[in-house]
Amino acid sequence: MTDKFEITLAGHDNREQIIDLMGKIYSGDMAARYNWLYAENPHGEASTWIAIERVSGEAVGCTSIFPRRVMVQGQERSGGIGGDCFIEPRVRRQGLATALHSMSFAQMRERGIDFMYGPPTPNNLGALVKAGSHLVTNYRRWVRPLTSRGAYRAAFSRVPTKGQAQLASIPIMVLDRLTKSDSKGFTLEEVSAFGDEFDAMFERSVREHGVVCSRDSQYLTWRYLEAPAHRQTPLAVRRKGELVGFIALERAGEFAAIADLFSAPNPKLIDAILQLVIEYALAAGCSILETSSTQESAFSRRLRRHGFIGREERGFQVAVQDADSHVDVLIDAQSWHFTEA
Incomplete structure (x- = not known):
């Protein structure tokens, strides 16, 4: 391995190489993405490890950890979500991904990161576990049909005929009646600025969570407005005017996705918020609502109650030293509240 590749912590001189590698995974303006995600994150700059092929001098792989402040049993810790791992196809199956992860685990604490977490792709999960990460739980996608059209597509993954949609409308009406929760007094409003009340809401609500990523106003501004x-x-999410929760919703045509939902882990509160977002997405003309989360969180436990159907899942892993003071909590499946955001 070391004869073929040199693995090092990337610096600013490697910027264009990383942008080029990421352009092989994602579409869009990779330079703008790099500046925002790697350099401007208010929780800290990304740490990236890059593999250079010795013979050609070409960058053939990389992996990154993006810093995120994480509250663990009410104590702020310095965590990081792993991501942007890519290996050029021609050098795969040589253990390069495992080698990159092993070096990142060995050096991340020098970079101020106590532990790394995330739901990687299945192929990458194997490399992470080989490098020493813990498989903690599963990260699951959930789908909620909102209309007869959405119900058919959720069941059969194709657009229904008019007659099929009419037949599906009967169970949708029943589903809506059976799963409806009381959201009286609650309202949703679009956010144009994140102020002190978001910090106060997070500080109140986080006390009831085991492990949850920080959603301070500075981070939320960067993540959603910038x-x-x-x-x-x-x-x-407001209850009689008081801020009690937060949602990030993504829409594409008739599809909507809850990218984030945060509140205190109170079942009745989560039920009210889910009812609000179902009604909001339906009013916006969406036929399907989906979300993803660690499957043993308080949030996930309410999804089936609201008619969400469990779909595919992938592993959620945490890389942490055995001597860490919070290791038992960090590798406990029920501790984590984790969403796409």
């Missing part, structure tokens, strides 16, 4: 793509709409 993102280059602006794909997600941030929504404040």
Whole structure:
């Protein structure tokens, strides 16, 4: 391995190489994405490890950890979500991904990162576990049909005929009646600025969570109002005027996705918020609503109650030292509240 590739912590001189590698995974303006995601994150700059092929001098792989402040049993810790791992196809199956992860685990604490977490692709999960990560739980996608059209597509993954949609409308009406929750007194409103009340809401609510990523106002501003793509709409959840929760919703045609939902882990509160977002997406003309989360969180436990159907899942892993003071909590499946955001 070391004879063929040199693996090092990337610096600013490697910027164009990383942008080039990421352009093989994602579409869009990779330079703008790099500036925003790698350099401007208010929780810290990304740490990237890059593999250079010795013979050609070409960058053939990389992996990154993006810093995120994480509250663990009410204590702020320095975590990081792993991501943007890519290996050129011609050098795969040589253990390069595992080698990159092993070096990132060995050096991340020097970079101020206590632990790394995330739901990687199945192929990458194997490399992470080989490098020493813990498989903690599963990260699952959930789908909620909102209309007869959405019900048919959720069941059969294709557009229904008019007659098929009419037949599907009967169970949708029943589903809506059976799953409806009381949301009286609650409202949703689009957020144009994140102020002190969001910090106060997070500080109140986080006390009831085991492990949850920080959603401070500075981070929320960066994540939703300064993102280059602006794909997600941030929504404040209020109960009789008081801020009690937060949602980020992404829409594409008739599809909507809850990218984030945060509140205190109170079942009745989560039920009211889910009812609000179902009604909001339906009013916006959407036929399907989906979300993804760690499957043993308080949030996930309410999804089936609201008619969400569990779909595919992938592993959620945490890389942490055995001597860490919070290791038992960090590798406990029920501790984590984790969403796309």
